Amino acid sequence: MNRLQLLPRAVLRPVTPRKYHGLRRTSTSSVPLSSSTKRSSVIFAATVGGSALVAAYLFWPDSSRSAPTYENAKLSPTHFTPVNVTASIPCSNPETRLVTLAVPRQSLPDIQEASFSPIWSVFIKDDDIQVERPYTPLEGIDDQGNLKFWIKRYPKGEVGRWIHSKTIGEQIEIRGPLKTWVWQEEKWDEVVMVSGGTGITPFYQLLHHELFSQRSNPSSTTFTLLHSSNNPGELPPPELLEPMTSYAQKDPSRFRFSLYVDSLDGDNTSAVDRRVLQEGRIGRRALELALGLDVDRPWWQRLFQSSPLTRRGNTKDRRILFLVCGPDPMVAAIAGPFGRNMSQGPVGGILGEMGYKSDQVWKL
Numbered sequence: 001m002n003r004l005q006l007l008p009r010a011v012l013r014p015v016t017p018r019k020y021h022g023l024r025r026t027s028t029s030s031v032p033l034s035s036s037t038k039r040s041s042v043i044f045a046a047t048v049g050g051s052a053l054v055a056a057y058l059f060w061p062d063s064s065r066s067a068p069t070y071e072n073a074k075l076s077p078t079h080f081t082p083v084n085v086t087a088s089i090p091c092s093n094p095e096t097r098l099v100t101l102a103v104p105r106q107s108l109p110d111i112q113e114a115s116f117s118p119i120w121s122v123f124i125k126d127d128d129i130q131v132e133r134p135y136t137p138l139e140g141i142d143d144q145g146n147l148k149f150w151i152k153r154y155p156k157g158e159v160g161r162w163i164h165s166k167t168i169g170e171q172i173e174i175r176g177p178l179k180t181w182v183w184q185e186e187k188w189d190e191v192v193m194v195s196g197g198t199g200i201t202p203f204y205q206l207l208h209h210e211l212f213s214q215r216s217n218p219s220s221t222t223f224t225l226l227h228s229s230n231n232p233g234e235l236p237p238p239e240l241l242e243p244m245t246s247y248a249q250k251d252p253s254r255f256r257f258s259l260y261v262d263s264l265d266g267d268n269t270s271a272v273d274r275r276v277l278q279e280g281r282i283g284r285r286a287l288e289l290a291l292g293l294d295v296d297r298p299w300w301q302r303l304f305q306s307s308p309l310t311r312r313g314n315t316k317d318r319r320i321l322f323l324v325c326g327p328d329p330m331v332a333a334i335a336g337p338f339g340r341n342m343s344q345g346p347v348g349g350i351l352g353e354m355g356y357k358s359d360q361v362w363k364l
């Protein structure tokens with residue numbers, strides 16, 4: 001029986017490695033519990049699952065459960081540090097906000113450390129119910145200790161709603177950085193990212209690091225981002241869209257960007273560049289176009305190609321990586337479902353049909 005289904009949400013143990021945005025099995029973990037919370041959890045567990053479950057709960061290894069809070073300590077994955085809410089801006093999608101947290105000067109870590117290279121997140125602790133969830137700083141951390149997030153709240157979700165209720169000047173506790181996925185410079189010629197909803201946040205962090213922050217020694221990798229939202233009103237806010245659209249226009253050889261919406265209904269987003277917006281879901285043709293495959297050649301001509309010819313040459317000669325992050329059904333359609341116990345599972349979906357293997361596809 002699945003322990004996670006039996007325990008109340010506030011006492012769920014952390015599960016690693018974590019999936020990114022699939023909410024059914026998303027990162028749900030507890031932080032130090034008050035004795036009364038813990039007592040009632042144990043009573044609940046005993047009622048529903050018997051003594052074996054209680055024992056499993058009490059002795060299950062859980063580093064975050066014991067993570068203390070240190071007032072003036074440097075930001076670290078091992079303890080919580082209080083930080084200040086300095087901005088909380090509503091977006092056109094009312095379920096999302098752009099939230100900025102500032103790490104106080106005395107708690108600023110050495111941001112040149114490798115742990116701050118993409119892609120990383122921090123745990124934010126909901127103080128009311130002692131639960132933590134991971135969130136992705138869009139631009140990493142700057143010299144002043146600012147961390148900017150795009151955060152969605154769910155109708156019955158816990159931490160997202162709690163963060164939305166915080167106002168400028170309030171303090172909240174975070175710990176990190178924690179690696180979501182390790183980016184390796186120069187390992188890939190081409191990276192194709194597919195995201196849905198707030199699943200865009202890890203990719204924005206990678207793009208910001210690689211392209212928008214104007215590093216002195218940028219890698220030669222080319223990037224493509226295909227992002228989908230339900231409708232134009234749910235697209236990422238202009239603060240995210242603008243840097244991506246302008247970079248894609250400025251240097252399409254380095255970065256290509258397309259937005260997809262299930263439906264154009266309720267389109268009131270003047271900020272969206274219509275040249276990148278399409279109606280429909282991200283399907284095989286979108287991926288083939290992203291790769292520069294010559295999909296418009298007649299099938300009989302393509303039949304005799306040893307491997308797909310593209311405007312950029314033969315795909316076999318290029319080291320191509322696909323990164324996929326979004327709701328479970330989207331991840332499954334593009335790359336196949338996650339496996340058991342949070343594993344990647346085999347490559348399936350459209351990328352599986354196209355013949356890509358597990359060393360070329362990563363589901364976040």
Ligand SMILES: Cc1cc2nc3c(=O)[nH]c(=O)nc-3n(C[C@H](O)[C@H](O)[C@H](O)COP(=O)(O)OP(=O)(O)OC[C@H]3O[C@@H](n4cnc5c(N)ncnc54)[C@H](O)[C@@H]3O)c2cc1C
Pocket residue numbers: 009018019020021023026027028121133134135136137149150151152153154155156157158159160161180198201
């Ligand atoms: C590495 C990583 C980075 C992430 N970065 C971001 C980010 O930058 N921005 C972002 O917005 N998210 C991000 N997430 C997702 C985030 O961590 C949370 O999973 C998300 O915010 C939901 O948490 P919650 O506590 O608000 O909702 P939860 O309480 O976990 O609820 C999630 C869903 O379950 C439903 N639900 C809750 N309770 C019940 C119930 N009793 N019965 C039925 N359904 C229920 C809710 O309605 C909701 O749909 C990231 C996740 C990971 C793993």
